[in-house]
C-alpha cells in the first residue's frame with residue numbers, strides 16, 4: 064500500500080503541475096505553493112520518526128482533515144490565516160476580523176455559524192442531507208482556479224461554480240510568498256475583499272432553497288429575504304433607502320450610536336478592488352451581507368447581534384433600509 068500511495072502521489076504531482084502551473088499570484092496551496100510536505104508524509108515517517116498514531120489515511124500528517132488544516136490554521140502558525148476562535152491577528156484592522164470569520168471547536172455544535180465535525184441536517188436545503196462539515200466540504204485541498212480554492216461543486220450535484228479572483232471577487236493586497244505574518248494579516252482582513260457576484264450562488268448550492276428569490280414566500284428564511292437584488296431594484300423605494308446606504312452616515316453606520324462597519328455587498332459594475340468597494344445605488348444584498356462564511360461572534364453567523372438584541376441589533380438592516 065505504501066508503494067501504491069507513493070506512486071499515485073507522483074502521478075498526481077505531475078497532473079497538478081500541468082493543471083495549475085498558470086495559477087494567479089497570491090493563491091496558496093495551489094500550483095507551486097502546493098507543498099506536499101505541508102500535509103502529507105513523504106514516507107510513513109516524518110523526519111525519520113514514526114508519526115504518533117500514524118501513518119494516517121492517504122499518508123496525511125493528522126488523523127482528520129479538520130485536525131490537519133487546523134494544525135496551522137488555529138493560530139499556532141502566525142503566517143497562516145487563523146480560522147478558529149479566539150482569533151487576534153486582525154485586531155489592528157478596522158473590523159478586527161477576516162472576510163470568512165472563525166469556527167469554534169471541532170465536534171461541538173457552533174450556534175455562531177458553521178460547525179466542524181458535528182453531524183447536522185443541512186438547513187434550507189431541499190434534500191436536508193445529514194453531514195459532518197470539514198474544510199474539504201468547501202475548499203479544494205489541492206487548490207483550483209477559484210478564489211480561496213472554493214470548490215466548484217460543494218454540494219456534489221454536478222455544479223461548476225466559478226468564483227474567480229479578479230473577475231467575481233477583488234482584493235487589494237496579495238499575500239506574501241513565502242508567507243509572512245504582516246502579509247497574511249493584510250491579505251485576509253475583511254476590508255481587503257470586494258465582491259461583484261457569485262458568492263450567493265455558491266452558498267445556495269448547499270442551501271438550495273435560497274437559490275431562487277420568491278418575494279415574501281414561505282421558505283422560512285425569515286419570510287424570504289432576497290439575495291442578489293439591488294437596493295434600487297424597485298421604485299419608489301418602499302423597502303430600501305439607497306441614498307442612506309451610499310452616504311454611509313447615521314442609522315446603522317454610526318459606530319458611537321449602535322452602528323457597525325458597512326456590511327459586504329455585491330457591486331455589479333465592479334472592475335477592480337476600488338470600484339468593488341465604492342458604495343452605489345444599485346449595490347446588491349448577498350449572503351455575506353448578513354452571514355460570515357465560517358462563522359463569527361454572533362448567533363446564526365450574523366455580522367451583527369441580530370438575535371442577541373441590544374443597541375446594534377438592527378444595525379445591518381438599517382444600513383440598507385433605514386426604517
Ligand code: HEC
Pocket residue numbers: 089090091092101102128131132133134135136140142143144198199202203204210211212238239240241242243246247250
Ligand atoms: C503547514 C501549514 C498549513 C497547513 C497544514 C494548511 N495550511 Fe492553509 N495556509 C497556510 C498558510 C501559511 C497560508 C497563507 C499563505 C499565503 O497566503 O501567503 C494558507 C492559506 C490558506 C488558504 C487561503 C488560500 C488563498 O489562495 O486564498 C486556504 C483556503 C487554506 N489555507 C486552506 C487550508 C486547508 C483546507 C487545509 C487543510 C486541507 C490547509 N489550509 C492546511 C498554511 C497551512
Ligand code: HEC
Pocket residue numbers: 071072073075076079092097098099100101102103121123128131199204205
Ligand atoms: C493543504 C494540505 C495538502 C497539501 C499541501 C497536499 N495535500 Fe494531498 N491530500 C490532502 C487531503 C486533506 C487529502 C485527503 C482528501 C480527503 O480525504 O478528502 C489528500 C489526498 C491526497 C491523495 C489521495 C488521492 C486523493 O486525491 O484523494 C494524493 C495522491 C495526494 N493527496 C497527493 C498530494 C501531492 C502529490 C501533493 C503535493 C503536490 C499534495 N497531495 C499536497 C491535503 C493536502
Ligand code: HEC
Pocket residue numbers: 173174175176177178179183184185186194196200201217218262265266267268269270350351354355356362363364
Ligand atoms: C457544503 C455545503 C455547505 C455550503 C457550501 C454552505 N453551507 Fe451553510 N450549512 C451547511 C450545513 C451542513 C449546516 C448545518 C450545520 C452547521 O450549522 O454547522 C449549515 C448551516 C448554515 C447556517 C446556520 C448556522 C447557525 O449557527 O445557525 C448559516 C447561516 C449558513 N449555513 C450560511 C451559509 C453561507 C452564507 C454559505 C456560503 C458562504 C454557506 N452556508 C455555505 C452546509 C453548507
Ligand code: HEC
Pocket residue numbers: 129132133136144145146161162163164166177179196197198199200201202211213251256351356357
Ligand atoms: C461552509 C463552507 C466552508 C467551510 C466548511 C470552510 N470554509 Fe474556509 N472559507 C469559505 C469561504 C466561502 C471563504 C471566503 C469568504 C470570503 O472571503 O468572503 C473562506 C475563506 C477561508 C480562508 C481565508 C481567510 C479568511 O478567514 O477569510 C481560509 C484560510 C480558510 N477559509 C480556511 C478554512 C479551513 C482551514 C477550514 C476548516 C477548518 C475551512 N476554511 C472550512 C468557506 C468554508
Ligand code: HEC
Pocket residue numbers: 186187263264266267270273284285288289290348349350351352353354363365369
Ligand atoms: C438580510 C440578511 C440576510 C441575508 C441576505 C441572508 N440571510 Fe440567512 N439568515 C438571516 C437571519 C436573520 C437568519 C436567522 C433567522 C432566524 O433564526 O430567525 C438567517 C438564517 C439562515 C440559515 C439558518 C436557517 C435555519 O433554519 O437554521 C441559513 C442556512 C442561512 N440563513 C443561509 C443564507 C444563505 C445561503 C444566504 C444567501 C443565499 C442568506 N442566508 C442570506 C439573514 C440573512
Ligand code: HEC
Pocket residue numbers: 277278279280286287288289292293294295296297300301302303326327328347348349352353369379380381382383384
Ligand atoms: C445590504 C443591504 C441589505 C441589508 C443589510 C438588509 N436588506 Fe432587506 N432588502 C434589501 C434589498 C435590496 C431588498 C429587495 C428590494 C426591495 O424589496 O425593495 C430587501 C428587502 C427586504 C424586505 C422585503 C422582502 C420582500 O419579500 O418583500 C424585508 C422585510 C427586509 N428586506 C428586511 C430586512 C431585515 C430585517 C434586515 C436585517 C436582518 C435586512 N433586510 C437587511 C437590502 C438589504
